[in-house]
Amino acid sequence: MTRPAKAVAPLDVRREVALVFPGQGAQQPRMGADLYRVEPTFTAVMDEFFAAGGAEGRRLRADWLAEQPVPDFDDCCRAQPLLFAVGAALAFAVIARGLRPTVLVGHSVGELAAAAVAGVFSIAEGSRVMAARTAAMAATEPGGMLAVAAGVGRIREVLGADLAEQGIAVAAINSPYQTVLSGATAELRSAERALTAEVVACRPVKARQAFHSPLCAGAAARFGELLGRIELRPPAITIRSTCTARDVTAAESVTPEFWSAQLSRPVLFWPAMDDLLRSGSRLFLEAGPKGSCAAVLRLHPAVQSRTHVVLPLLPAASRADARAVFDESVGAALAMTA
Structure with a gap:
């Protein structure tokens, strides 16, 4: 059974x-x-999301619960709606357990x-x-993304100053x-060979x-037009944007283009988190699978010095006991925030 890393920060710090x-x-x-059908709030949020999607929502639910992943599970049409729903459901579940977040980062x-x-x-x-x-995104040129262990x-230095x-x-x-x-597939493979x-x-x-590349500029514009049909409201909880590396303003939050622009702009995760980690004493809970964000945050000096604590809400391994990890992390969080 995979369990979250033990908190080493003093528990007497609220x-x-x-x-x-x-x-x-x-x-x-x-x-x-x-957690589905076990954690009531988590279940209610997932059901609301799937029900609102009609026939497509039912297909997403079936794909999510399938014992074997569907062939296109990693495509944005499957992965991203499910990441959205699971993340939001986890957040509302911890809120229902008594935790009150003061800032959200996506x-x-x-x-x-x-935003939801x-x-x-x-x-x-x-x-x-x-x-x-x-x-x-449906009409966007096929391509991919490459994670590189370098700044x-x-x-x-390897690929040349002008990446564009x-x-x-x-x-x-x-x-x-x-x-x-x-980038596009061929260009990305060339970059991978050069870096390797x-x-x-x-x-x-x-x-x-x-x-998050210029190839998505057209998709961002289309998304902004579609988003304009939905009423947007100012956030009730502070959102630290990884698109701008600062808090989302009330004016930005009700502007469709603000949310759509992120499709073609880089994600400034470290700059956004670096500023946040330089103040206060926080408990960061990762509302999603795998612990990829948590792993990055643990590299920050402010986390290594025990000023902040980072815990996952789901296990890193897909077949590990999610209920045990969720319960343990929420229990630790309640103790640290009491």
Whole structure:
């Protein structure tokens, strides 16, 4: 059974709660399914999301609960709606248990889950938002993403200063030593070969589109038009945007283009978190599978110095006991925030 890392920070420090929502690449078959029909709030949120999606929602639910993953599970049309729903359901479940987050942070599509939890739109409306996002991406040129164990500076040393000239975009800055590149398939494979030849470790991300690159500019515009049909409201909980690396303003939160622009802009995860980690004493709960965001956060000096604590709400392994991990992390969180 996989269990969350034991908290080493003093328990007599009262901590604010921050929820972190992962994005594409974190998806796993049956992620969080052990909580379904067991954790009431989690179940209600998932059911609301699937019901709002009609026939497509029923297909998503079947794919999510399937014992064997469907062939297109990693495509954005399956992975991202499910990441959105599972992340939001986990967040509302911990809130129902008595935890009150003061800030929400989402990586890529995770930022839309944060928006739903903050009340910018409802879960049912979120089903429409995710359908609109998927529809907008449908006509996008096939591509991919590449996780690189190096900073942007080192990548430019290997590939050249002008990455755009080679059809490559910096899609995400996850840490000073972890960058995600994005681009068309051929260009991305060429970059992977060049980086590997220089002993720079890299691996493909589980994505079939070149998110957060200029290839998604048209999709971002289409998504903005579709998003304009949904009423957007100012957030009731602070959202730290990984698109701008600062808090979302009330004016931005009700502007469709603000949320749609992230499709073609880089994810500034480390810059957004670095500023947040430089103040206060927080407990970061990752509302999603795999623990990819938690792993990055644990590299930060403020976490290593025990100023902040990071815990996952789901296990890293898809077949591990999700209920045990969720219960243990929530129990630890309640003790640290009492």
